[in-house]
Amino acid sequence: MKLSASITDLAELMRGEIAAGEKAVTAAVKHAGNGLRDDWRGQITRAGLGHRVARTIRSETYPKTRDSLNAAAMVWSRAPVILEAHDTGPLIRSADGFWLAIPTEAAGKSLRGGRITPGEWERRTGLRLRFIYRRSGPSLLIAEARLSKKCRAVRSRSKTGRGLTSVPIFLLVPQVRLSKRLDLERPAEAALAALPAAIARRWSGIT
Structure with a gap:
């Protein structure tokens, strides 16, 4: 018994796999960024710095309009001086x-x-x-x-x-x-460490 596959079928299979990978990477990265944003906001609120300061935390996933194998998330604050002071205890x-x-x-x-x-x-x-x-x-x-x-x-x-x-x-x-009231680095490192497994789960279809 002979099995054969055409070049067209293989190319189509590769395109589908790449598309699945792009979707998995983008979704995992976006989830990690939003999770880190929510963690930081929660820390700020529990530290008594108020919801106003907590809302200065933003997250964004790039590229913004399409999935990509090189997707990246950025989490930042619009009040970095305040957060740095409470994160480092200067x-x-x-x-x-x-x-x-x-x-x-x-x-x-x-x-x-x-x-x-x-x-x-x-x-x-x-x-x-x-x-x-x-x-x-x-x-x-x-x-x-x-x-x-x-x-x-x-x-x-x-x-x-x-x-x-x-x-x-x-x-x-x-x-x-100033007393140290925040720990922003620990959850950032945890989110980064968990990212490969999160991508693999989504790529294989396990949510």
Whole structure:
């Protein structure tokens, strides 16, 4: 018994196999990219950085409009500086070499969002800050103020100074280490390691 196959049949078979491979590679790469994106978003939310920062994580598969054996996925953030800081836990020092001013609850929040600065606090309240040096523990910037019901330091309306007290507004430290709250590299390495098996499953028709 003789078996034979034409060149046309072989060429068609190869085209079909390549098409299946392109589809498998693209699907696996896209799934890995989306999975990594979702992992990073979950980490950011659990770390307390908020959904707004989590939504800065994006993923895209290339080529965008067709399947390819050379498909690639890119996962990135639109807020890379914020994420890098929480991923590496850097040591932060003052830019001018003096103190880092950390606002207390009495300082309130900045009108521009984020942490309020000593200069903004003085402009907003009309009160002056006074430096208190301490050998042990952080030094202080304090103000003679009244505490509101929300525990914010405000100007006293009393002509006699009733209710005034020395309120710590800022803690002063030479440096601070930001705690590491994210681990972005580990899931990226896991996604890369799992990719060959994911491609093989799709190429062989196993989902």
